[in-house]
Amino acid sequence: MALKHTILAFLSRQPLSGYDVAKEFAEGFGSCFWKASQQQVYAELTKLEQQGKVTYEAIPQPGRLDKKIYSITEQGQQELLDWLTKPCEPSAIREDLGVMGLAGHLVSSEVVIREIERRRQLHLEMVQQVKNLDEHFAKHLDSLELKDLYMHLIIRRGIRYQEEWVAWCDEALGAIAQAVKQ
């Protein structure tokens, strides 16, 4: 389970509120690598706080619940370090679209084609979106410190992932078009 460690990793870069962490998952890192809902983030932060891996400074907000700024503790840093040092396993793909490969012949080829075209468009948009995250790093590629290089490379993984999807969609659409024509 990497949610815990992803949150610790965010906090190792800078203190953040639960809201900010959730936003990272929704927009920044998460948009290309790991998504988590707000509720999940808040629940995990509470658990991490109870375990002493993070602490928070409560900032009173007039008329509503305190805003909590979380930081990583010594213990949390250690947990993260241990985890980073251990090898991690690749995860499975888990794509709904895969079912088309098993049972696509049950629907008309138009449905399959439409779906792949839709996917192509979505991934094309994702390419741009993830490239935007990389903009700053891509500009100073030769003078990146290691911290930023790693970030760049992981974003590159996201970019390549989305580009690869587009390329596969093209391959698939071409093959289906040819097969249907015959």
Next chain:
Amino acid sequence: MALKHTILAFLSRQPLSGYDVAKEFAEGFGSCFWKASQQQVYAELTKLEQQGKVTYEAIPQPGRLDKKIYSITEQGQQELLDWLTKPCEPSAIREDLGVMGLAGHLVSSEVVIREIERRRQLHLEMVQQVKNLDEHFAKHLDSLELKDLYMHLIIRRGIRYQEEWVAWCDEALGAIAQAVKQ
């Protein structure tokens, strides 16, 4: 949730026992697209049976529990068809390795390099494994009926996915080597 529909899709191709379905997830389709544990499969089949989407023929086995051969019902076929016709969303990546991009600088570059080299090797092996699934289809590429073409294309997605990982590992290792040298 596509587990349900993936199982229905398997059964739309041929009747299978729970054990066989689990094997598909572990070896065939699952090795490149969706993994599910045996327990998950058995639980899901029980649920689908209660909902009338699959039925089973119990085959008595002397001295042990009946073997159940599941087939899809009319209702199950309809459910699958409806689902296939609806657009499906891309899923998030969810890779533990992503955390390296956020906090890799906390460990030595050797650790990062070792981890990426390890991943490269794993994905290289996966390329071969998935290519083996495609062997039959790749051979008769020009005479594939639609059913098999779809299967081929989805396996191609798996191959490309694994190849893309290898390519990214190379890119990353090159970039890190250069940065460390300086």
Next chain:
DNA sequence: TTCTTGTATTCAAAAACTTGAATACAAAAA
């Protein structure tokens, strides 16, 4: 002025998934 969007947290229930185990026999390998 009202509506929407953004900031900020929390609760609760359900669904999905993981982990670990028990049972039982056949067949092949050591």
Next chain:
DNA sequence: TTTTTGTATTCAAGTTTTTGAATACAAGAA
């Protein structure tokens, strides 16, 4: 002969994730 591997199903507990909602105020847009 004993062990391992493969076939075949089920139970139970725990963790993770999803879904849906409530609360509350500020700021900007319509």
